[in-house]
Amino acid sequence: MSAELWNSAARVLEINWQDDHMVPSRRLYPHQWSWDAAFIAVGLAYVNPTRAWRDLRSLFEAQWPDGRVPHIVFDPATAEADYFPGPSFWGVPAYANRPPNGSTGIVQPPLHAVAAWEVYRRASAHGAACVQQAYGELEWLYPRLVAQQEYLTTRRDLGGAGLAGIVHPWESGLDNSPSWDAAMANVPADMTLLSTFRRRDLDVADASHRPTDRDYARYVGLVLSYRAEEYSDTDLLSRHMFAVECPSFNSILGAAELALAQIAAVLGLAAESDKHRDRAQRITGAIVKHLWNPETRTFHARDVRTGTLSPAHCVSGLMPLMLPDLPAEQVEGILAEARSERFGLPDETGLPVPSYDRTAPDFDTQRYWRGPVWINVNWLLRRGLLIHGRRDEAEDLRAAMVRLVHRNGHFEYFHPKNGEGLGAPTFSWTAALALDLLADRSVPAYAKAG
Numbered sequence: 001m002s003a004e005l006w007n008s009a010a011r012v013l014e015i016n017w018q019d020d021h022m023v024p025s026r027r028l029y030p031h032q033w034s035w036d037a038a039f040i041a042v043g044l045a046y047v048n049p050t051r052a053w054r055d056l057r058s059l060f061e062a063q064w065p066d067g068r069v070p071h072i073v074f075d076p077a078t079a080e081a082d083y084f085p086g087p088s089f090w091g092v093p094a095y096a097n098r099p100p101n102g103s104t105g106i107v108q109p110p111l112h113a114v115a116a117w118e119v120y121r122r123a124s125a126h127g128a129a130c131v132q133q134a135y136g137e138l139e140w141l142y143p144r145l146v147a148q149q150e151y152l153t154t155r156r157d158l159g160g161a162g163l164a165g166i167v168h169p170w171e172s173g174l175d176n177s178p179s180w181d182a183a184m185a186n187v188p189a190d191m192t193l194l195s196t197f198r199r200r201d202l203d204v205a206d207a208s209h210r211p212t213d214r215d216y217a218r219y220v221g222l223v224l225s226y227r228a229e230e231y232s233d234t235d236l237l238s239r240h241m242f243a244v245e246c247p248s249f250n251s252i253l254g255a256a257e258l259a260l261a262q263i264a265a266v267l268g269l270a271a272e273s274d275k276h277r278d279r280a281q282r283i284t285g286a287i288v289k290h291l292w293n294p295e296t297r298t299f300h301a302r303d304v305r306t307g308t309l310s311p312a313h314c315v316s317g318l319m320p321l322m323l324p325d326l327p328a329e330q331v332e333g334i335l336a337e338a339r340s341e342r343f344g345l346p347d348e349t350g351l352p353v354p355s356y357d358r359t360a361p362d363f364d365t366q367r368y369w370r371g372p373v374w375i376n377v378n379w380l381l382r383r384g385l386l387i388h389g390r391r392d393e394a395e396d397l398r399a400a401m402v403r404l405v406h407r408n409g410h411f412e413y414f415h416p417k418n419g420e421g422l423g424a425p426t427f428s429w430t431a432a433l434a435l436d437l438l439a440d441r442s443v444p445a446y447a448k449a450g
Ligand code: GLC
Pocket: 024, 029, 033, 034, 035, 036, 172, 173, 174, 175, 176
């Protein structure tokens, strides 16, 4: 089984390579996406490390002068009509040496430091020249990764809690998650926007798998609101209707500091390395203080505008497990939530965890991020289990992911009851992470003793 899966995964990464970057999938997502590039690099490192670095580099070549890394870097060779919302809708002005309309103005979770560290770790398997290349790439990336963290922890600390706020659901990477429903209810849905700007996702995907028109009108309205001041974050709360602290986004922010601590140590920057570790601790503390609900005993998204926690139980609430300094009470809370019938770790269902609470009345087996299983968040959860010494459960989850992808293909996401593949069929991060799940059983360096 593993040779077959390995070869099919490697083939997906071959098919989806475009000049200097990987597309998530040819038809649905014909540009470069930020956190996709991170997940992709982790797996691409096994079969083509040069391309793994190239993908990360081309993404960071599009970094804005303020440090933000755009959630999409547009491929100028792709027609405007092939993706909505496309380059001219975002209307990003020229920056650095890049032409106008080159990217979006929002971000995605900063997983790239984790990815860079993982690609570096795998270099030794490819020989000395590859290690040397990896070292050079880390040197190039390090200051850029630091600038990304600085942007997110200063300009995006919208609530003053020491956490990064997202200003659009798409910034979470968990685009249509019920985590945003409460905060989105305050965002006006101007349905006329959908006649001005036609959705393109419905031409290439089944409507029952995609967000509703009402949600889409809100998504478009939020982009227009952020775009109105050229994506400035100054005084954003007074003029922008969506600002949320997401547990998954902020856990990745913390994990990035831990990866930066390792990268800084390799680059001989010992003092910097300590600072990154301190920052990871501070972020962990802020997540616990602001996003933990002692009654539900799990983490929830917080609406910065109202100070309230979302009532929804989503997979994002499990992600703080990635942080080694998470206190025992929260570790136990997450494990109980993950094992409960809401998420059911694989010994219950044989499947990886779904994106949303299986027991919720609006659990949806088709619509993306509102029920289906995604490999990327399960990969992060497995990492969390390893970090907290839960090796048996980590192994069950690994086996469940491998089984799911082997049986059903490299789909974007999967039906949470029967495992059927949904969304885009040859999806890059599913393939890349399948390679990693087949190849790597090691435990992250900063794991707690199991
Ligand atoms: C969808 C996902 C997002 C991903 C993008 C490209 O929008 O929700 O996380 O980055 O597709 O794959």
